[in-house]
Amino acid sequence: xxxxKRSILDHVFVPKARILSKEEVEEVLRKYRVSKENLPKILExxxxxxxxxxxxxxxxxxxxxxxxxxxxxxYRVVI
Amino acid sequence: xxRKKTIGAIEFGILSPDMIRKMSTVEVTVPETYDADxxxxxxxxMDPRMGVVDPGLxxxxxxxxxxxxxxxxxxxxxxxxxxxTEYIKYVEGFLQATxxxxxxxxxxxxxxxxxxxxxxxxxxxxxxxKKGAEVRKCPHCGYERPKIKxxxxxxxxxxxxxxxxxxxxxxxxxxxxxxxxxxxxxxGFNPNKFRPEWLILTVxxxxxxxxxxxxxxxxxxxxxxxxxxxxxxxxxxNQRLKENIDAGAPQLIIEDLWDLLxxxxxxFFNNEAPGVPPSRHRSGRPLKTLVQRLKGKEGRFRYNLSxxxxxxxxxxxxxxxxxxxxxxxxxxxxxxxxxxxxxxxTEWNIDEVKEYIKRDEYPRAxxxxxxxxxxKRITPDNREDILEELAPGYIVERQVVDxxxxxxxxxxxxxxxxxxxxxxxxxxxxxxxxxxLANKPYNADFDGxxxxxxxxxxxxxxxxxxxxxxxxxxxxxxRHGRILVTADEDALTGMFLLTWKDTKLTKxxxxxxxxxxxxxxxxxxxxxxxxxxxKIFSMLxxxxxxxxxxxxxxxxxxxxxxxxxxxxxxxxxxxVIKDGELLKGVIDEEAIGTKGKIIxxxxxxxxxxxxxxxVNRIGILSTMAIKMLGFTISYEELKIDEETKKKIEQIIxxxxxxxxxxxxxxxxxxxxPIPGFSEEESLELYIIQSLEEARKKVTAIVVKEKxxxxxxxxxxxxxxxxIISGARGKVSNIINLVAFQGQAYxxxxxxxxxxxxxxxxxxxxxxxxxxxxxxVKRSLREGLGMLDIFxxxxxxxxxxxxxGVSTQISGYYYRRLSNALMDVIVFPDxxxxxxxxxxxxAYRFGDDGMxxxxxxxxxxxxxxxxxxxxxxxxxxx
Ligand SMILES: [Mg+2]
Ligand SMILES: [Zn+2]
Ligand SMILES: [Zn+2]
Ligand SMILES: [Zn+2]
Numbered sequence: 006x007x008x009x010k011r012s013i014l015d016h017v018f019v020p021k022a023r024i025l026s027k028e029e030v031e032e033v034l035r036k037y038r039v040s041k042e043n044l045p046k047i048l049e050x051x052x053x054x055x056x057x058x059x060x061x062x063x064x065x066x067x068x069x070x071x072x073x074x075x076x077x078x079x080y081r082v083v084i
Numbered sequence: 085x086x087r088k089k090t091i092g093a094i095e096f097g098i099l100s101p102d103m104i105r106k107m108s109t110v111e112v113t114v115p116e117t118y119d120a121d122x123x124x125x126x127x128x129x130m131d132p133r134m135g136v137v138d139p140g141l142x143x144x145x146x147x148x149x150x151x152x153x154x155x156x157x158x159x160x161x162x163x164x165x166x167x168x169t170e171y172i173k174y175v176e177g178f179l180q181a182t183x184x185x186x187x188x189x190x191x192x193x194x195x196x197x198x199x200x201x202x203x204x205x206x207x208x209x210x211x212x213x214k215k216g217a218e219v220r221k222c223p224h225c226g227y228e229r230p231k232i233k234x235x236x237x238x239x240x241x242x243x244x245x246x247x248x249x250x251x252x253x254x255x256x257x258x259x260x261x262x263x264x265x266x267x268x269x270x271x272g273f274n275p276n277k278f279r280p281e282w283l284i285l286t287v288x289x290x291x292x293x294x295x296x297x298x299x300x301x302x303x304x305x306x307x308x309x310x311x312x313x314x315x316x317x318x319x320x321x322n323q324r325l326k327e328n329i330d331a332g333a334p335q336l337i338i339e340d341l342w343d344l345l346x347x348x349x350x351x352f353f354n355n356e357a358p359g360v361p362p363s364r365h366r367s368g369r370p371l372k373t374l375v376q377r378l379k380g381k382e383g384r385f386r387y388n389l390s391x392x393x394x395x396x397x398x399x400x401x402x403x404x405x406x407x408x409x410x411x412x413x414x415x416x417x418x419x420x421x422x423x424x425x426x427x428x429x430t431e432w433n434i435d436e437v438k439e440y441i442k443r444d445e446y447p448r449a450x451x452x453x454x455x456x457x458x459x460k461r462i463t464p465d466n467r468e469d470i471l472e473e474l475a476p477g478y479i480v481e482r483q484v485v486d487x488x489x490x491x492x493x494x495x496x497x498x499x500x501x502x503x504x505x506x507x508x509x510x511x512x513x514x515x516x517x518x519x520x521l522a523n524k525p526y527n528a529d530f531d532g533x534x535x536x537x538x539x540x541x542x543x544x545x546x547x548x549x550x551x552x553x554x555x556x557x558x559x560x561x562x563r564h565g566r567i568l569v570t571a572d573e574d575a576l577t578g579m580f581l582l583t584w585k586d587t588k589l590t591k592x593x594x595x596x597x598x599x600x601x602x603x604x605x606x607x608x609x610x611x612x613x614x615x616x617x618x619k620i621f622s623m624l625x626x627x628x629x630x631x632x633x634x635x636x637x638x639x640x641x642x643x644x645x646x647x648x649x650x651x652x653x654x655x656x657x658x659x660v661i662k663d664g665e666l667l668k669g670v671i672d673e674e675a676i677g678t679k680g681k682i683i684x685x686x687x688x689x690x691x692x693x694x695x696x697x698x699v700n701r702i703g704i705l706s707t708m709a710i711k712m713l714g715f716t717i718s719y720e721e722l723k724i725d726e727e728t729k730k731k732i733e734q735i736i737x738x739x740x741x742x743x744x745x746x747x748x749x750x751x752x753x754x755x756x757p758i759p760g761f762s763e764e765e766s767l768e769l770y771i772i773q774s775l776e777e778a779r780k781k782v783t784a785i786v787v788k789e790k791x792x793x794x795x796x797x798x799x800x801x802x803x804x805x806x807i808i809s810g811a812r813g814k815v816s817n818i819i820n821l822v823a824f825q826g827q828a829y830x831x832x833x834x835x836x837x838x839x840x841x842x843x844x845x846x847x848x849x850x851x852x853x854x855x856x857x858x859x860v861k862r863s864l865r866e867g868l869g870m871l872d873i874f875x876x877x878x879x880x881x882x883x884x885x886x887x888g889v890s891t892q893i894s895g896y897y898y899r900r901l902s903n904a905l906m907d908v909i910v911f912p913d914x915x916x917x918x919x920x921x922x923x924x925x926a927y928r929f930g931d932d933g934m935x936x937x938x939x940x941x942x943x944x945x946x947x948x949x950x951x952x953x954x955x956x957x958x959x960x961x
Contacts (some may be wrong), residue, residue, distance in 0.1 A: 037915060043923050073942065074931035 013056055020069040022053050025080070028065045033080055047081040059083045096279030098171070101287045108159035109133045109145045112290050115320040117298070117308060120223060129308075129315050130293055134158045137297040155292025160319055162689075163326045165253040165286045166346040169238050169360075170353050170375075176234045177209060178280045179251070181216035181271065185227040187262025189270060190219040190675050196270050205272030212271055213896075237359040238346060253346075257284040285499050288349065289677055290315060310371040314355075314363065317348045357492075396423055396539045398516075402494075404530050405517035406707045409700045410569050411555040413506035413537065414517025415484065417446065420510045424450050424481035431476050440482045441471055453479040469506070484539055486510055489549045491538040492518070494526040496895060499566060501525035505540070505549035521575060521703045522555060522572050524678070525568045556692040565940040566678045567687060571702050573811050574715075576673055578706030580619070580809035581713045583655050583671040584798060587617035589712075592622055597708050601701045617895075618666045624701050626690055627664040628958075631951070633681045634658050636674040636810045644788050655795075673810025676702055684945060689952045717803040722822050722865045729791055732782050732823050735863055737748050739778025743854050746770040768834065771852075772827065777857055779819070779826045786823050787815055819865045828858035828875040843878075846871060 013019055025033065034041065039061070047054055049061055059065055063083045071077040110133040117130040124130040132144040143153040167175055182314050183190050187446040189198070189212060199208055220229050230242040232251075260281035268275040296309035299719035308316075325341040351363040354375035362370040378384045392953055398419045427449075429437050439450040439461055452470055453459050455477045462470055474480075484490075493503040504525065511517055516535055518528070528535065531566040540546045551557075559569040571579060581587060589597070594606055594615040607619040634650050638657035641647035650658045659669030661682070669675075675682045685696040724732070749755045750767045757766040794801035794808070803821075807813045820826070828835055841849035847856040858875035860870055868876070907919040914933045916926040936942065 035928065037924065039924050041921070043917075043921070045924060062270070071931040073934070074928070077928065077931040079927060 013052055019053065020067045020079075022057060022065050022067050024057055024059050025064045025066050029066075033064065041082055044080060044082040046084045049083050054083055088285045095277065096481075097274070098282050100279065100282050101285075103711050104159055107157045108287075108289065109156040110158040110290075112158050112160050112315070112319055113323070115316040117312065117316070118306060122306075123135065127643075129290070130298070131158065132291065135292040135294045137293050153294070157292060158290035160288045160290055160315075160322060161350075162286055162288060162345065163322055163329060164342045164345065164806050165257050166342075166349045167238050167253050167256070168283050168285050168353070169346075169350040169357060171283045172234075172238055174209075174280070175256065176211040176232075176240070176878045178263065178283075179232050179240060179256065180272075181212040182259070182263050182267065183222040183225060183227055184229065184259050186222060186225040186584060187259065187264065187267075188220050188222065188224040189263075189267040190216050190229065192223045196267075200270055208270065208272040237357055237836045238350060239349045252342075253284050257281050260284065285349065288318065288352075290446060295664075310365070310634065311352075311373060313365070314352045314371055317363070318345065318352060319941055321345045322554055329381055333728055346640055368371060374625030375452075379880050394538065396425075396541055397536060398423065398539075399534055399536045402516045402518050402528060402530060402533050402535045403513075403515040404520040404523075405511070406520060406703050407694065408509050408511075408517060408519055409507070410519040410522035410703070411507055411696050412509045412519070413490060413508050414511040414513075414515075415490070415537065416514050416516065417510050417512060418514065419516075419537075420484040420508070421446060423484050425484055425539060426453070426541060427480045427482055428543070429474060429476050429478040433475065434476065437480050437482075437751070438471055438474065440480065441474070447485045449482040451481040453481070473568065484510065489540050489546050491540060491549060492516075492526075492554065493538070494528050494533065494535045497824055498895075498898065499525075500525075500562060502527075504555045504558050506555060508539075516630065519700070519703060521571060521699055522569050524570075524572065525558070525561075556696040559687060559692065559695060560937050562937045564942070565937050567680070567683050567812055568678065568681045569696075570678060570680065571706060572678070574710055575703055575706045576677060576809050576811040577701060577715060577806055578708075578710030578713075579671045579676060580717065580805060580811070581798070582617035582622050582706065582709040583666065583669075584617065585670070585897070586798075587614075587713065588614040589617065589620070590614060597705060597712070598623060600708055601704050610622060620705070622661075622664060622666045623669060624698060624705070625661060625664040626686070626694070628955070629661055629664045629685065629689075631661045631685055631947075632659065633674060635669055636672040636677075637670060637808050640787070640791060640808055644791055646791075670809075672808070677810055679940065680763050681948075683942065685948050685951060688945070688948050694949055715805075717804055719865070720933035721801060721803055723732070724786065724789060724822055728785060731785060735778050735781045735785075736824060740854050740859065740861075742774040742777075743771040743859075746774065747852060767852075769855075771854065772834065775827050775854060782823050783815060783819050790818060790822075824863050825860035825868065825872060825876065827854075828860060828872075828879050830858075830879045830882055834858055835875050838878075844871065844874065 014022065030041075034044075041064075047065065049055075049059075052062065054065065057065065061083055065081050065083065067079040067081065069077050069079060110127065110131045111679055112129055112131065113127045114125055116125045116128050118128075119125050122487050124132055132141070133156065135145070135153050136143045136150050142149060143156075143588040145156045181189055189196055191212065197691075199211055203211055217232070221227070230244045233241040233243055233248070235241060240247045240256065241855065242251055250953065260279070260283070263280055265275040268280060273280075291311065295309040296315075298306050298308045298312065301307055321341060321344050323339065325345055326481070328338055328341060347360065348363070350357055350360055351371070352373055354370050355362045356376065362371075364370055376383075381387065398415075400416070400419070408414055427433065427437055428442075428898070437449070440447065441452075443449075444464070449462055451459055451461055453476065460466070460470070478683070486507075488508040488509050489505050491503055492506045495502075497503060506518075509517070518526075518535070526535065540549050555569060559567050561568050588610070591606060591609060592614070597620055598604070598606065601624075607615055607623060609615050630649075635657050637655070638647055638650055638653075640881070641655055641657045647653045647655055647657045656668070656670040659671070659675060659681075660667045671682070671876050674680060677683075683695065683698070686698050690712060721810060746755065746767060750763065755763055755767060755770070757763050758769060761769065790801055790804045791808075794804050798805055803818065805811075807815060807818065830836075835843050836857060839845055842851055842856060843858070858878075860868065860872040860875065863870060908916055908925055909919055910929045911917055915924060915926050916929050917924050930936075934942065934944075939945070
């Protein structure tokens with residue numbers, strides 16, 4: 006049975022997450038006129054961060070389902 | 085130049101004995117305060133070196149007078165040390181975690197290093213104490229550690245085998261002195277600011293007399309502050325202890341006095357310490373000592389520091405007045421006479437101001453303030469001089485008059501519309517008056533509610549009040565975009581009756597109604613010479629208004645098959661307004677209620693001023709209409725004809741029978757359980773389902789009959805009018821009155837507790853039939869039986885208790901939440917950020933970026949926005 010390892014990212018309740026490239030991070034910081042320290046944060050030990058293999062300082066994009074807006078995008082910096 | 089400085093950090097620590105001695109100006113050795121001649125005793129608790137509280141005297145320490153001397157600490161040298169019981173948890177912690185012999189933490193150096201790396205300072209203490217209490221052998225010196233027992237409130241014992249030996253504070257202090265700084269640091273403290281032996285007091289600071297002044301009673305006697313009393317106890321016990329030790333008294337007596345000293349020091353800090361009997365005044369009143377001064381609602385923090393009293397405010401009972409605007413507040417004249425508003429004298433208003441100064445009676449000036457800031461009361465004697473002197477640049481304080489602006493508030497102030505600005509209307513009487521259509525934002529009623537009023541003083545604040553805080557700009561709820569200041573209850577009923585299809589008024593009646601709202605022209609009468617209510621209502625509407633929508637009534641009409649094609653239905657279920665003329669349909673909640681189409685249309689298309697005027701007018705019109713047309717509910721109205729009654733009884737019997745069948749099935753073990761529920765749970769659900777099904781059927785029958793009664797003649801079904809107009813009440817209320825009460829619930833369950841295996845002694849144990857579990861077959865009209873009332877009372881009482889508890893709890897949650905969110909705002913780019921540190925909270929407010937105030941229940945009212953655009957376009961041309 007335990008042949009295939011399941012990823013928590015595949016679960017329907019886990020928002021879609023991916024690590025942004027350097028250029029994309031620059032773009033986000035410019036778009037929102039914000040410095041990296043002032044972004045919302047996420048712990049390096051967070052299961053999703055561990056699964057993605059993100060390092061401190063990486064910015065992760067979350068796409069969440071929203072009852073009012075359909076999809077909503079959220080960025081967090083790994084600390 | 086004033087240098088502005090900000091506080092960078094605050095460091096907390098505890099006072100060392102050295103520090104206490106250094107800040108002390110006097111050692112207090114005698115418990116007396118004043119001698120026979122009334123002079124403070126040297127070395128007593130009122131020693132003048134600790135500051136002065138009598139006017140005229142000078143402080144012996146700083147040489148300043150009463151208002152300048154900050155007060156100075158003294159000290160009491162305790163002959164035997166005592167524990168500072170407010171820190172008893174830390175005393176216990178250090179005892180448990182360190183070795184009595186060598187003073188080291190009872191962990192190996194490697195463990196200590198590891199813990200230091202793993203946990204932040206705050207958590208290290210907890211860790212070492214919890215683990216250290218179990219260590220029996222010191223890893224540093226090999227000492228076999230006895231178990232340490234803490235006995236509330238402040239005693240420690242060492243247990244070796246059967247024996248319990250008390251550890252006296254002297255011993256504790258010696259042990260703590262042996263703890264090296266590095267271990268103190270490892271436990272999460274800064275050893276420069278905190279040494280564990282400082283938790284054991286050898287010297288006690290005596291607070292300055294400034295914080296414990298004595299007062300002179302009318303009898304000329306001096307009464308000392310509670311703190312002084314407590315300090316006197318400490319000094320006295322300390323002296324006795326000293327004398328006994330010096331005299332070589334037996335150990336037992338010394339220990340008793342030592343304990344007493346510990347008790348007095350404990351209660352000096354906190355007279356409500358758990359497990360310690362409170363120290364009392366001679367009268368039996370518990371003393372208010374240090375902690376009591378700071379703690380709680382009436383403590384220093386919440387009462388004096390966070391809470392400030394204000395001037396130019398008033399509070400009294402409120403009562404309704406439909407004839408003042410929703411934007412106004414009625415102020416009793418006696419209040420207006422007491423409170424002033426400053427007027428800055430200019431060359432343009434000086435004559436007007438002079439009129440106020442000349443007057444003897446109510447709207448008059450009370451004070452002038454000269455440009456140099458001196459204030460003078462205006463009296464008949466100095467009036468002429470003042471009039472002579474008055475020039476631009478002066479300020480005159482005159483009594484509050486009509487048109488002034490005031491902030492009106494009712495607690496609990498849960499949202500921003502709990503405080504709004506109203507224009508003042510000075511009225512006779514002793515209550516504050518408010519238009520009843522404006523009471524929803526305040527959640528006020530008139531059963532004795534009191535409200536606060538603040539008369540706004542400065543020009544800036546007045547302008548802000550008028551332009552931002554005024555009622556007309558806050559009619560829309562910032563939470564969901566509904567209009568809060570509009571018709572409800574009787575105002576809705578009145579408008580419904582006025583605009584119902586048969587309602588026609590004579591010319592005289594119509595004139596009376598319209599005159600009350602300032603309209604002096606009559607609409608064209610019908611052929612019969614009468615004027616319909618709809619025509620009168622139309623007089624309130626803007627002439628270019630066009631809107632169509634189904635009424636609240638339509639919901640019911642549809643349900644019972646009376647309305648199929650709303651637009652062409654002659655049942656008044658569809659409102660058609662064409663060019664400001666109400667052609668069809670009755671005006672109810674759907675039109676002018678909190679989500680009403682007409683009121684939203686007027687607010688959003690014509691603006692706040694027009695909306696305020698409209699609301700004022702529907703208030704007056706409907707109140708006068710309901711008085712003119714009459715509104716009442718009769719016992720007769722609650723009757724149903726015999727045939728329907730029989731039908732209802734039969735349905736109820738069937739429902740009950742079905743429930744009993746389920747019980748039989750369950751007893752035989754043949755009940756099919758609902759997936760996910762036990763057999764018992766399923767049975768309850770089945771029973772409730774069968775009874776509620778019966779209720780549903782009864783509801784359909786009764787409402788249909790009432791609806792038909794209403795259609796035949798609204799006058800015979802006025803209770804029903806309240807429901808279908810949305811004014812008050814639900815259909816279930818009618819059923820309870822007319823048909824039967826039905827199942828009583830206690831926290832969503834059938835009543836089941838109370839007596840052994842039954843709710844009351846009137847049933848056999850284990851009886852779970854509908855009757856035994858709160859199913860009531862009688863109606864309120866017939867009257868309930870004793871048991872029926874009991875069953876319904878159970879749920880009612882619990883509901884009432886839960887309501888009280890949950891409002892308190894959720895109120896506190898809300899307070900904390902709103903304080904935490906205070907400085908998070910929506911930025912122009914739609915992001916949410918914290919103002920104080922620019923932290924980004926959300927990339928788009930609420931995910932959709934919608935301003936809830938501009939929407940209605942989260943959706944944009946497109947039809948209304950379209951009308952607004954059309955109007956704007958028309959205006960441009
Ligand atoms: Mg009330
Ligand atoms: Zn002084
Ligand atoms: Zn040791
Ligand atoms: Zn309809």
